[in-house]
Structure formats: structure tokens, C-alpha cells
Amino acid sequence: MLKLAYFVLSALIILDVYGSLAHPQDKGGSVCQLNDPPNQCAQFCLTRLQPMIENIPETKTKLDRIQGEQQAIQTKLVAVQSRLEAQRSGFQIELDAHLQAVQNKVEVLQTDIQKKLDSQLLAVQTKLEGQLKELLLAVEKKLDDQKTSFHDSFEVRLNRTEGELQDLQTKLDEKLLDERKTITKQDFEVRMNRTEGQLQNLQEKIVGQLGAFQATLQETRSKNNLKAKSPKFQRIASRYFYIENNMELDHFAAGVACREMGGNLASIKDEEELNGIAVRSVRDTWYHLSINNLDKEGVFVSETTGKLATYFKWRSGYPGNSIGCVQLYNGGMGIYGCTDKVNFICQSDDEI
Missing domain, CATH: 1.10.287 (Helix Hairpins)
Structure with missing residues (x-):
């Protein structure tokens, strides 16, 4: 690259000198008739080029120094770029580590808060249950x-x-x-x-x-x-009933279960109660009632009060000559085995 620069510079100087010799009247210099240019102008050209030739080593030195400075600056730039890249990488790693640490702290904090909330909710629930029991x-x-x-x-x-x-x-x-x-x-x-x-x-x-x-x-x-009564009971018509849809017991165990929750097996007194119970019961499911005719065929008594039952809505074919316990199915009553394990209905009172 340096040699190419020397060549270009020398060519420019020669062209400048040649132009001066070719047009002396424009420059106001000496007149040289070029009948034999190589021989006539050699000394003159050398005289004009000598100062420039003498400056070539100095110029070369300056160019070498400039090139050295450029290389030093380039080296410094590369070093600075390397340091900046290293610093950027370090900052990025440090930032990622910091963000990860912050995220871990947030997750730990969220976990602790959730545990505290769960603990507080459990404590409040336990306290409320205790107060309710008391x-x-x-x-x-x-x-x-x-x-x-x-x-x-x-x-x-x-x-x-x-x-x-x-x-x-x-x-x-x-x-x-x-x-x-x-x-x-x-x-x-x-x-x-x-x-x-x-x-x-x-x-x-x-x-x-x-x-x-x-x-x-x-x-x-x-x-x-x-x-x-237990909060399980719900108002239907003028009284309170509980319809058990999950537990299946025989007639006698169902009566015990109703009494344990503060009620009795249900006897239905009118159509309003029957319709309300039918709406809230599960379709195609059997339910024990408190009515039976175990003592005498055709005489239906409420186990809850010992009195004669007053309201019936028999399914097709019933009561007939059957003896047993009355069960409710899709809003209709039938007589079936007292030992059948089916769902049951409780009432909160002992009036009927």
C-alpha cells in the first residue's frame, strides 16, 4: 500500500512538471523548446524533482509513523471494543443473575404469602366451626x-x-x-x-x-x-325437610339417621309438600318415608308419631295387598321391603 502511494505521488509530480513545460506562457516561467525532450529536459526535470525526491525519505518516515499510529489506534480500538464487549457480557450476566435472584425472591415471597393465607383461612374456618358448634x-x-x-x-x-x-x-x-x-x-x-x-x-x-x-x-x-335443626334442612311449603341423595340405608337405619340430625323420617301431609319434595329429589330414585303397614294390612301408620297417615299418592298398582314400608319414587308412593337400602327423606318436626 505504501509503495502504491509513492508511485501515485511521483506520477502526479511528473504530470505537474510536464504541464508546466508544455504551457510556459500560462505560468510565466522559462521557455523550453522541446525538440529532443528526453535529452533536453532531463537535467531540468531532475532539478525540479530533486527537492521532492529528497523529501521522499522524510515523507516515508512520516507515513510510516502515521501508519504505526493508525495501527496503534486500531489496536487500542480493538482493545476498547474487547473491553466493552467483555463489560457488556459481564453486565448482561450480572443483570441476568440479579433478575433471577429477584424472581426467586418473588417466588419464595409468593409461596410464603400463600402459606400464611392458607394458615389464616384454616384458622378462621376452625374458629368459625368451633363457634358454630358452641x-x-x-x-x-x-x-x-x-x-x-x-x-x-x-x-x-x-x-x-x-x-x-x-x-x-x-x-x-x-x-x-x-x-x-x-x-x-x-x-x-x-x-x-x-x-x-x-x-x-x-x-x-x-x-x-x-x-x-x-x-x-x-x-x-x-x-x-x-x-x-341441622342446617341441612330446607323449607318446603310450611315445614322443613332434608332429602338424602348420597347415603342408602334400610327403613329403620334411615329413621336413626334422621333422629341423629335432629329430625324424623318424613310423612307427607298434602300435595303441596309432595310437589315441593318431588321437584328437589333425584329422578328414578327411591326414598324411604316413615309410613308402613307392618302391624296390619291396609292400616298405614306414621312411625314418627304412631298416628294414621292422612295423605297418599299411590303409584299404579298400589297399595294392593302388599305389606311393608312406603317409599317415594318420582312423586308416587309404593309399598316395598323395609330392609331395602335406598335414599331417604327426613322432616324436622314430629307433628305428622
């Missing part, structure tokens, strides 16, 4: 106390009434004995009839009061029972 126990205890109080109060009033009747009967007997001695047979019969009428009225009054008291007691017990 509340249910308190309600049950209060209801038991109320039942005991009602029962005791009823027995006390009944005993007091019986005692008053006994005292009244004793007094009447004594009075009759005394009056028999002083009154005639006709007077005695009149007074006896009047006394018997008074006793009859008094007995009817006492029976009426006793019936009203029992009805009030039953109503109060029913209301209290509704409040204390």
Missing part, C-alpha cells in the same frame, strides 16, 4: 332446659289439679254423708244431680284447659325444634 350446643342446652321446664311445669300443674280434684271429691263425699242424715231422698237426688252437673262442667273446663296447654306446649316445642 352455639348449637348452647341452643340445644337451652331447648332441653325449656323442654324440662315445660315438662316440670306441666306435671306440677297436673298434679296440683289432680290434688284439687281429689280434695274436692273428698269434701263432696263428706258433705254428702252429712246431708244424707238431714235431707230427704228427693232433696238428695236433686242436690246429687246438681253436684254431678257442676262436676261435669268442672271436668270439661279442666279438660279444655289441659288440651289448650298441651297444644301450646306442642307448638312451642315445634318452633324450638325448627330453630335447632
Whole structure:
């Protein structure tokens, strides 16, 4: 490359000199008639080129120095570029490591937060369940106390009434004995009839009061029972029922299961209840009810109350001469084996 530069520079100088010789009038210099250029202008050309030729070593030195400086600068640039690349790679690695560390910390923090939330939720759930159990126990205890109080109060009033009747009967007997001695047979019969009428009225009054008291007691017990039942029970028509769709038991075990949750096997009292239960039950599924005719064919009794069942909606072909337990299927009733293990329906009260 340096030799090529020398050649180009020398050619330019020669062309410049040749141009000066060819056009001396334009430059205002010496006039040289070139009849024999190689011989006539050799000395003149050498004279003109000598200073430039003498400057060639210095120029070469300068060019070598410039080339050396360029190579040094290029080397420095390569070194700087290498350092920058190394620094960039180092920064990238450090940044990646930092980002990975931050991501790991975030994941650990998220895991810790999730564990704390799960722990807190579990603690809250456990606390709420404990409070609910305590509340249910308190309600049950209060209801038991109320039942005991009602029962005791009823027995006390009944005993007091019986005692008053006994005292009244004793007094009447004594009075009759005394009056028999002083009154005639006709007077005695009149007074006896009047006394018997008074006793009859008094007995009817006492029976009426006793019936009203029992009805009030039953109503109060029913209301209290509704409040204390399991939350599984749902209101259908005017009462509360629980339809078991997961557990299959025989008739007698189903009754025990209903009583354990605070209710009894269900007896349906009207079409409104039947329709509400049918809508909420599973199609093509059998359900035990509390009704059976095990004691006597054709006499259907509620196991819950011991009273005669009052409402039926028989499936085709029933009741016939079958003896067994009543089951509900797709809104219709039939008589089947009491030992059949099927689903069952509970009621919260013991009225029917």
C-alpha cells in the first residue's frame, strides 16, 4: 500500500512538471523548446524533482509513523471494543443473575404469602366451626332446659289439679254423708244431680284447659325444634325437610339417621309438600318415608308419631295387598321391603 502511494505521488509530480513545460506562457516561467525532450529536459526535470525526491525519505518516515499510529489506534480500538464487549457480557450476566435472584425472591415471597393465607383461612374456618358448634350446643342446652321446664311445669300443674280434684271429691263425699242424715231422698237426688252437673262442667273446663296447654306446649316445642335443626334442612311449603341423595340405608337405619340430625323420617301431609319434595329429589330414585303397614294390612301408620297417615299418592298398582314400608319414587308412593337400602327423606318436626 505504501509503495502504491509513492508511485501515485511521483506520477502526479511528473504530470505537474510536464504541464508546466508544455504551457510556459500560462505560468510565466522559462521557455523550453522541446525538440529532443528526453535529452533536453532531463537535467531540468531532475532539478525540479530533486527537492521532492529528497523529501521522499522524510515523507516515508512520516507515513510510516502515521501508519504505526493508525495501527496503534486500531489496536487500542480493538482493545476498547474487547473491553466493552467483555463489560457488556459481564453486565448482561450480572443483570441476568440479579433478575433471577429477584424472581426467586418473588417466588419464595409468593409461596410464603400463600402459606400464611392458607394458615389464616384454616384458622378462621376452625374458629368459625368451633363457634358454630358452641352455639348449637348452647341452643340445644337451652331447648332441653325449656323442654324440662315445660315438662316440670306441666306435671306440677297436673298434679296440683289432680290434688284439687281429689280434695274436692273428698269434701263432696263428706258433705254428702252429712246431708244424707238431714235431707230427704228427693232433696238428695236433686242436690246429687246438681253436684254431678257442676262436676261435669268442672271436668270439661279442666279438660279444655289441659288440651289448650298441651297444644301450646306442642307448638312451642315445634318452633324450638325448627330453630335447632341441622342446617341441612330446607323449607318446603310450611315445614322443613332434608332429602338424602348420597347415603342408602334400610327403613329403620334411615329413621336413626334422621333422629341423629335432629329430625324424623318424613310423612307427607298434602300435595303441596309432595310437589315441593318431588321437584328437589333425584329422578328414578327411591326414598324411604316413615309410613308402613307392618302391624296390619291396609292400616298405614306414621312411625314418627304412631298416628294414621292422612295423605297418599299411590303409584299404579298400589297399595294392593302388599305389606311393608312406603317409599317415594318420582312423586308416587309404593309399598316395598323395609330392609331395602335406598335414599331417604327426613322432616324436622314430629307433628305428622
